[in-house]
Amino acid sequence: MITVTYRIETTGSVEAMAAKIASDQSTGTFVPVPGETEELKARVAARVIAIRPLEPATTPSWPEAPSDHGTIHRADVDIAFPLDAVGTDLSALMTIAIGGIFSIKGMTGLRVVDLKLPPEYGAAYPGPQFGLPGSRRLTGVEGRPIIGTIVKPALGLRPMETAELVGELIGSGVDFIKDDEKLMSPAYSPLKERVAAIMPLILEHEQKTGKKVMYAFGISHTDPDEMMRNHDMVLSAGGNCAVVNINSIGMGGMAFLRKRSGLVLHAHRNGWDVLTRHPGIGFDFKVWQQFWRLLGVDQFQINGIGVKYWEPDESFVESFKAVSTPLFSPADCPLPVAGSGQWGGQAPETYRRTGRTTDLLYLCGGGIVSHPGGPAAGVHAVQQAWEAAVADIPLETYALDHPELAASLKTFGGKDA
Amino acid sequence: MITVTYRIETTGSVEAMAAKIASDQSTGTFVPVPGETEELKARVAARVIAIRPLEPATTPSWPEAPSDHGTIHRADVDIAFPLDAVGTDLSALMTIAIGGIFSIKGMTGLRVVDLKLPPEYGAAYPGPQFGLPGSRRLTGVEGRPIIGTIVKPALGLRPMETAELVGELIGSGVDFIKDDEKLMSPAYSPLKERVAAIMPLILEHEQKTGKKVMYAFGISHTDPDEMMRNHDMVLSAGGNCAVVNINSIGMGGMAFLRKRSGLVLHAHRNGWDVLTRHPGIGFDFKVWQQFWRLLGVDQFQINGIGVKYWEPDESFVESFKAVSTPLFSPADCPLPVAGSGQWGGQAPETYRRTGRTTDLLYLCGGGIVSHPGGPAAGVHAVQQAWEAAVADIPLETYALDHPELAASLKTFGGKDA
Numbered sequence: 001m002i003t004v005t006y007r008i009e010t011t012g013s014v015e016a017m018a019a020k021i022a023s024d025q026s027t028g029t030f031v032p033v034p035g036e037t038e039e040l041k042a043r044v045a046a047r048v049i050a051i052r053p054l055e056p057a058t059t060p061s062w063p064e065a066p067s068d069h070g071t072i073h074r075a076d077v078d079i080a081f082p083l084d085a086v087g088t089d090l091s092a093l094m095t096i097a098i099g100g101i102f103s104i105k106g107m108t109g110l111r112v113v114d115l116k117l118p119p120e121y122g123a124a125y126p127g128p129q130f131g132l133p134g135s136r137r138l139t140g141v142e143g144r145p146i147i148g149t150i151v152k153p154a155l156g157l158r159p160m161e162t163a164e165l166v167g168e169l170i171g172s173g174v175d176f177i178k179d180d181e182k183l184m185s186p187a188y189s190p191l192k193e194r195v196a197a198i199m200p201l202i203l204e205h206e207q208k209t210g211k212k213v214m215y216a217f218g219i220s221h222t223d224p225d226e227m228m229r230n231h232d233m234v235l236s237a238g239g240n241c242a243v244v245n246i247n248s249i250g251m252g253g254m255a256f257l258r259k260r261s262g263l264v265l266h267a268h269r270n271g272w273d274v275l276t277r278h279p280g281i282g283f284d285f286k287v288w289q290q291f292w293r294l295l296g297v298d299q300f301q302i303n304g305i306g307v308k309y310w311e312p313d314e315s316f317v318e319s320f321k322a323v324s325t326p327l328f329s330p331a332d333c334p335l336p337v338a339g340s341g342q343w344g345g346q347a348p349e350t351y352r353r354t355g356r357t358t359d360l361l362y363l364c365g366g367g368i369v370s371h372p373g374g375p376a377a378g379v380h381a382v383q384q385a386w387e388a389a390v391a392d393i394p395l396e397t398y399a400l401d402h403p404e405l406a407a408s409l410k411t412f413g414g415k416d417a
Numbered sequence: 418m419i420t421v422t423y424r425i426e427t428t429g430s431v432e433a434m435a436a437k438i439a440s441d442q443s444t445g446t447f448v449p450v451p452g453e454t455e456e457l458k459a460r461v462a463a464r465v466i467a468i469r470p471l472e473p474a475t476t477p478s479w480p481e482a483p484s485d486h487g488t489i490h491r492a493d494v495d496i497a498f499p500l501d502a503v504g505t506d507l508s509a510l511m512t513i514a515i516g517g518i519f520s521i522k523g524m525t526g527l528r529v530v531d532l533k534l535p536p537e538y539g540a541a542y543p544g545p546q547f548g549l550p551g552s553r554r555l556t557g558v559e560g561r562p563i564i565g566t567i568v569k570p571a572l573g574l575r576p577m578e579t580a581e582l583v584g585e586l587i588g589s590g591v592d593f594i595k596d597d598e599k600l601m602s603p604a605y606s607p608l609k610e611r612v613a614a615i616m617p618l619i620l621e622h623e624q625k626t627g628k629k630v631m632y633a634f635g636i637s638h639t640d641p642d643e644m645m646r647n648h649d650m651v652l653s654a655g656g657n658c659a660v661v662n663i664n665s666i667g668m669g670g671m672a673f674l675r676k677r678s679g680l681v682l683h684a685h686r687n688g689w690d691v692l693t694r695h696p697g698i699g700f701d702f703k704v705w706q707q708f709w710r711l712l713g714v715d716q717f718q719i720n721g722i723g724v725k726y727w728e729p730d731e732s733f734v735e736s737f738k739a740v741s742t743p744l745f746s747p748a749d750c751p752l753p754v755a756g757s758g759q760w761g762g763q764a765p766e767t768y769r770r771t772g773r774t775t776d777l778l779y780l781c782g783g784g785i786v787s788h789p790g791g792p793a794a795g796v797h798a799v800q801q802a803w804e805a806a807v808a809d810i811p812l813e814t815y816a817l818d819h820p821e822l823a824a825s826l827k828t829f830g831g832k833d834a
Contacts, residue, residue: 025599027570043605044573059476062694064727085572087603091639091665096572096599099665099687102694103726153444155502155513156461182442182513186504188460222508222712223672224641248508248516250667255640270516274692274699277479277519281698282691295639309520310481 002081003049003116004097009057009109009280011069015048018077021101022046026085044085046097050078061109061280072108088124090291091251102281109280115287122328125294130264132335132359135299138240138264139175139214144390145362146214146335147382148176149375152365155182159189163197165369170205170213172375174368176361178216181243181268191217191230199237216241216266220249224256235262241299246292247271258296266337267297277310285315286322293327297334299361304338305346305353313353320354336360343367343378343412344385344395344405351389358390372407381408419498420466420533421514426474426526426697428486432465435494438518439463443502461502463514467495478526478697489525505541507708508668510534519698526697532704539745542711547681549752549776552716555657555681556592556631561807562779563631563752564799565593566792569782572599576606580614582786587622587630589792591785593778595633598660598685608634608647616654633658633683637666641673652679658716663709664688675713683754684714694727702732703739710744714751716778721755722763722770730770737771753777760784760795760829761802761812761822768806775807789824798825 010017026046054074065072079097086096098112130138139146149172151157151165169177185191198215206212219230219242227249234242241264246254248271258265269292275282289300302319303311316338323336338350342364354360364382371378381404388398388405399406427434443463471491482489496514503513515529547555556563566589568574568582586594602608615632623629636647636659644666651659658681663671665688675682692699706717719736720728733755740753755767759781771777781799788795798821805815805822816823 026572040570040573040578044603059480062727063476063696084604087601089601089639091637091662091670092599092601092603094665095601095637095662095685095687099662100599102688102690103728105725105727107727153457155443156457161457182509182517184504184506184509184512186461186509187501220508220512222506222668223676224669225673225676227669245508245512245516248511249669250671251639252641252644252666252670252673253508253668256642256669256673259640259642268512270512271519273519278695278698279480281695308522310479310522310524311520 001083001118002086002093002097004079004081004112005114006077006079006101007054007074007111007113007280008077008107009061009072009074010107011060011065011072012106014051014053014073014075014077017104017107018048018051018079020104020106021077022048022079024104025096025100026081044082046079046081048077049080052076057109057280061278062107065108076113083118083120088120090294094251094291111280111282111284112287113284115290117290117327119328121294122332126258126296127294127332128296128298128334129258129261130298131331131333135214135264135335135361138212140211141175143358144383144386145358145360146175147379148178148361148363149174149368150178150180150363150365152180152369154180155186157189159193159197162189162194163201166198166215167201169369169375170201172368172379174213174375174379176214176216178243178266179218181218181245181270184218184220185230191219192233195233195237195239199239203238214241214264215239216243218243220245222249222253224253227253227257228260231257231261231263240264241266243268245270246297251291251295254292254295261296264298265296266299267292267334268301273310285319289319289322290327293323293332293334299337300334301337301339303340304342305349307340309340317353324355324357337363339363344382344408345412347382347385347389348395351386358386362386367408367412371404372411373404377404377407380404418500418535419503419510419514421496421498421529422531423494423496423518424471424491424528424530424697425494425524426478426489426491427524428477428482428489429523431468431470431490431492431494434521434524435465435468435496437521437523438494439465439496441521442513442517443498461499463496463498465494466497469493474526474697478695479524482525493530500535500537505537507711511668511708528697528699528701529704530701532707534707534744536745538711539749543675543713544711544749545713545715545751546675546678547715548748548750552631552681552752552778555629557628558592560775561800561803562775562777563592564796565595565778565780566591566785567595567597567780567782569597569786571597572603574606576610576614579606579611580618583615583632584618586786586792587618589785589796591630591792591796593631593633595660595683596635598635598662598687601635601637602647608636609650612650612654612656616656620655631658631681632656633660635660637662639666639670641670644670644674645677648674648678648680657681658683660685662687663714668708668712671709671712678713681715682713683716684709684751685718690727702736706736706739707744710740710749710751716754717751718754718756720757721759722766724757726757730766734770741772741774754780756780761799761825762829764799764802764806765812768803775803779803784825784829787828788821789828790821794821794824797821
């Protein structure tokens with residue numbers, strides 16, 4: 001049994017809308033047709049199993065209701081789909097239980113807020129190949145967050161220019177570096193040339209210090225064959241990670257890649273916000289992330305505390321909880337990646353609100369590379385912020401004898417604290 | 418140069434938001450970083466090239482604005498991205514020009530309303546393999562719409578039960594039959610068994626009458642390898658068409674399939690509505706359909722007049738125009754598929770509002786199979802409705818000496834006319 005929870009909003013009857021979803025998404029059509037017997041229906045019919053009324057809405061989420069609409073009723077509705085009717089194919093699940101629902105007339109809002117899959121899904125999908133343990137093993141980082149940074153500007157650097165910046169970042173002691181998600185393989189920076197310019201620096205540093213910085217190359221491509229060529233290029237050059245724009249390549253691209261992958265797959269979810277930003281429409285992250293975890297995301301970007309984007313802190317905290325909660329086994333948890341406007345100042349609140357864990361990749365762009373003392377000082381400052389967070393020492397106190405953190409507070413502290 | 422038009426909604430400055438999109442989606446970061454020079458920026462920077470103010474909104478599309486928000490400004494903003502900065506990869510285009518925009522703080526709504534791609538995109542993608550001419554050639558239908566129907570109920574029939582219905586539909590003279598998009602390969606109806614039960618009927622009918630009914634089998638699968646096995650199964654059994662749930666498989670799945678396909682690819686866009694239903698958020702179909710046409714959709718479902726869904730007629734008319742307008746050449750136009758609640762009664766308005774063309778697949782579910790005289794009478798009625806539409810004869814008049822149409826008017830006419 002697959003159970004989906006829909007948050008229904010309608011000026012009509014919530015019960016009628018729930019019944020319509022169940023009917024349309026399994027056996028429904030607009031008039032009775034020959035051959036449609038009760039026995040057939042019962043075999044595969046979705047069933048409404050619970051309706052939990054919510055406070056009415058004041059404004060319709062979809063502005064379709066006439067201006068003299070009466071009460072806008074809301075409820076969370078659980079609908080059960082027999083596993084036999086859907087199977088374990090995620091694209092079938094998406095099509096049957098979700099795809100068509102947003103087209104149904106008579107609702108003024110609809111959001112998928114929960115999804116409970118049976119264990120058969122756990123068995124049918126590979127899940128993360130590396131996840132938290134693989135990311136820790138490959139970076140050699142234990143007992144604290146993996147600290148990462150991003151090569152900026154997002155676009156425009158030629159491979160040798162990128163490599164020059166990367167060389168400096170490697171020297172900073174950072175654990176992880178990534179291409180901006182918008183950098184894949186444009187004419188001015190073909191992936192092949194970028195790999196050729198960067199990987200020798202990573203390997204040389206490893207030879208000298210024993211520390212192999214994890215570098216995530218942008219390998220996304222619409223054509224899965226081409227994406228695999230990108231993957232192979234990174235892997236054969238000694239790389240161990242890739243940025244994957246999961247929404248752009250889609251579930252097919254992700255499934256294809258994961259089956260053949262030897263790289264840690266770092267998921268960027270750009271495009272996701274359009275599916276979640278309106279609270280009455282679309283998806284909760286808790287639902288949507290299940291698809292990508294089953295497909296094999298190893299590291300999942302979920303924003304952070306005090307980000308530069310629209311997403312409120314509470315939503316990040318919920319997302320962190322979602323990706324850290326096993327679906328079927330702890331092995332299906334990806335490594336949460338906190339990023340966007342991070343510089344260390346958000347470490348205490350991140351730590352406090354995510355269950356006092358250091359099992360995350362903490363991604364700082366400008367917070368590291370724009371530190372007044374340079375990137376190495378930036379990395380130290382971030383590590384110090386996390387030490388303070390774990391020890392429950394206020395950053396300002398810890399900064400008294402940690403000058404790099406003190407400089408960060410001075411430079412970035414106006415933004416958050 | 419790639420030009421994207423964004424419909425921006427903000428309580429702040431439209432100009433500032435436009436500049437932020439251009440900056441964030443190309444070279445932006447939150448603080449200046451070493452190495453970021455003006456020369457680099459200029460090479461790949463997106464540029465705001467036009468701002469056309471619109472009437473203010475009264476209600477914010479995303480309910481983030483405080484209740485004492487002032488004027489909600491709106492404008493259509495054209496932003497140009499240098500082709501060299503993006504390249505021709507559609508997933509790069511989606512990520513760079515669209516993916517991240519919906520996360521930007523300070524807007525209360527954002528919709529991508531136009532997209533102008535340079536000819537390099539036309540050269541980089543295969544487009545439809547069959548489209549209109551291929552669909553006409555394979556069905557042998559000229560001078561009128563291709564008439565199609567759908568096996569219902571959506572789910573629950575075993576292969577032999579489906580074949581029984583299909584046998585009756587083939588005998589009705591219909592040109593095209595499809596699996597419901599929600600039917601792929603569940604345990605109770607594995608695709609292999611469905612193909613084995615149905616294709617002999619199609620081929621036998623072809624042998625007897627010379628008419629080969631186009632049957633679209635649901636081959637979608639998350640795993641592109643598995644989807645190709647489904648494709649091959651249909652092709653080797655003599656089939657010539659497949660239903661593809663494009664949103665569920667994603668651009669990667671679609672690109673992979675098209676490269677290897679010998680089947681007409683009939684796209685079902687379930688899931689699309691969540692991206693377009695709120696008029697202030699998401700995408701116009703005009704934009705989104707370009708991705709799928711370049712990737713190779715042959716037949717594109719776009720609803721119809723008087724549908725059972727939320728979508729207004731005007732939106733269908735716009736969609737019809739979009740898919741019928743060449744991007745780079747007439748060969749990149751898919752066959753428009755009008756469906757949902759169709760029974761022939763909508764033929765006159767469909768014909769009148771789509772440029773008086775019969776170049777479409779007109780898909781009727783219950784409108785054919787629930788005709789009181791049986792499916793053959795249903796098909797006749799639909800053909801008669803189109804004859805009347807093309808001849809500018811009111812349906813009621815034409816029905817006077819066309820009893821099948823008369824019966825349809827009596828049975829379904831309360832719904833629309």
